[in-house]
Amino acid sequence: xxxxxxSSLDTAMITVIENMARVMxxxxxxxxxxxxxxxxxxMDDTSRKAxxxxxxxxxxxxxxxxKKDDIxxxxxxxxxxxxxxxxEGGDTDNIQESEEDKTVRLGLAALQKxxxxxxxxxxxxxxxxxxxxxxxxxxDATRQRLAHLVEVWKTAxxxxxxxxxxxxxxxxxKANAIFSSAVERGLYFPIVLQEPPPVHLSNNENWxxxxx
Amino acid sequence: MKIASSEPEYLERLLNYTDACLSATCKEAEKxxxxxxxxxxxxxxxxxxxxxxxxxxxxxxxxxRDILRESQSENKTMTxxxxxxxxxxxxxxxxxxxxxxxxxxxxxxxxxxxxxxRQQMENLVKMLRIWMxxxxxNPENTEENLLEFGSVLGKPTTTDEEREVLKQVFPGLTxxxxxxxxxxxxxx
Numbered sequence: 001x002x003x004x005x006x007s008s009l010d011t012a013m014i015t016v017i018e019n020m021a022r023v024m025x026x027x028x029x030x031x032x033x034x035x036x037x038x039x040x041x042x043m044d045d046t047s048r049k050a051x052x053x054x055x056x057x058x059x060x061x062x063x064x065x066x067k068k069d070d071i072x073x074x075x076x077x078x079x080x081x082x083x084x085x086x087x088e089g090g091d092t093d094n095i096q097e098s099e100e101d102k103t104v105r106l107g108l109a110a111l112q113k114x115x116x117x118x119x120x121x122x123x124x125x126x127x128x129x130x131x132x133x134x135x136x137x138x139x140d141a142t143r144q145r146l147a148h149l150v151e152v153w154k155t156a157x158x159x160x161x162x163x164x165x166x167x168x169x170x171x172x173x174k175a176n177a178i179f180s181s182a183v184e185r186g187l188y189f190p191i192v193l194q195e196p197p198p199v200h201l202s203n204n205e206n207w208x209x210x211x212x
Numbered sequence: 213m214k215i216a217s218s219e220p221e222y223l224e225r226l227l228n229y230t231d232a233c234l235s236a237t238c239k240e241a242e243k244x245x246x247x248x249x250x251x252x253x254x255x256x257x258x259x260x261x262x263x264x265x266x267x268x269x270x271x272x273x274x275x276x277r278d279i280l281r282e283s284q285s286e287n288k289t290m291t292x293x294x295x296x297x298x299x300x301x302x303x304x305x306x307x308x309x310x311x312x313x314x315x316x317x318x319x320x321x322x323x324x325x326x327x328x329x330r331q332q333m334e335n336l337v338k339m340l341r342i343w344m345x346x347x348x349x350n351p352e353n354t355e356e357n358l359l360e361f362g363s364v365l366g367k368p369t370t371t372d373e374e375r376e377v378l379k380q381v382f383p384g385l386t387x388x389x390x391x392x393x394x395x396x397x398x399x400x
Contacts, residue, residue, distance in 0.1 A: 009351075012362070012381050013343045016339065038251050134243060142241075165215050168216060
């Protein structure tokens with residue numbers, strides 16, 4: 001069983017980790033806003049507004065922003081399910097995406113079209129957009145990794161005092177469900193599980209640059 | 213999956229993972245130099261802007277852009293010291309060339325933000341190590357001991373935000389020494 005004194009230390013430390021992650025995410029967001037201030041100086045009003053709206057929509061911490069990470073994981077799971085079913089000679093027609101996921105995914109596609117249209121407005125716009133998109137991508141990766149670290153430590157602290165195998169399995173289940181980048185998985189497998197990472201590592205952190 | 217022999221050993225693995233993950237993120241943050249270089253490129257290619265600048269300002273902009281290009285072409289790692297030198301050079305430009313201050317000020321601010329996040333990531337790993345060590349001591353569950361834990365956690369802090377977080381989590385926590393902001397290179 002968890003020692004009561006260790007438990008109060010753990011509770012305090014988890015709150016510190018959570019709050020520090022929030023502070024770092026906020027600073028990173030402010031940093032991107034500064035980059036956007038410069039990048040949008042070279043754009044006309046339509047492009048500037050579109051880029052600012054894009055950033056606001058994605059990084060304001062609203063439902064779409066949070067949901068995007070879930071969608072990325074769900075698409076991976078969907079892909080795995082289809083592969084498994086095909087390998088077993090089954091029928092993939094029964095594997096379906098939920099209506100809610102589909103709505104958000106289509107929303108993402110609309111955003112992609114909006115960015116594409118900004119690029120088409122001005123042939124030189126791509127060069128001007130790259131720094132802004134690079135910084136947004138970094139913000140997105142930082143936010144996700146910090147949020148995932150908070151979840152991993154929370155899970156470990158929750159199961160502290162139980163058998164090591166129980167703690168390790170609980171954390172692994174959590175990590176498997178939330179890790180969305182090749183960087184995270186590429187480090188987690190050798191360091192925590194002490195085994196080589198899977199050969200195919202999906203990476204959802206490059207989605208922004210892929211839009212251009 | 214290799215199961216750890218004990219809880220502390222497993223937590224040590226998680227700590228090492230956290231360290232590696234945050235280090236990788238800090239390393240990627242160095243790309244901000246590339247972002248700054250691209251923005252300066254865009255600026256120096258903006259004919260309308262360039263034509264309204266004095267020759268001194270244009271030269272200053274080009275020299276900073278050249279420094280950035282050199283650091284990238286030689287694949288040098290932009291260390292914290294390097295970033296600070298860059299920010300100082302930009303800050304000096306900001307003071308001398310008001311025509312481009314609306315571009316330079318955000319550049320300097322973004323480098324400052326990046327430096328602060330890097331420090332906080334490094335310090336968070338140090339705090340996690342302190343937590344691991346403290347857990348093994350198994351202190352009695354008293355308010356006094358918890359406050360002492362908060363105080364020890366505060367030792368590696370280098371930014372005001374970190375201290376604010378600790379004060380919220382450990383009510384009554386105080387810091388006898390102020391954060392040294394003399395190295396805060398911007399606009400002072």
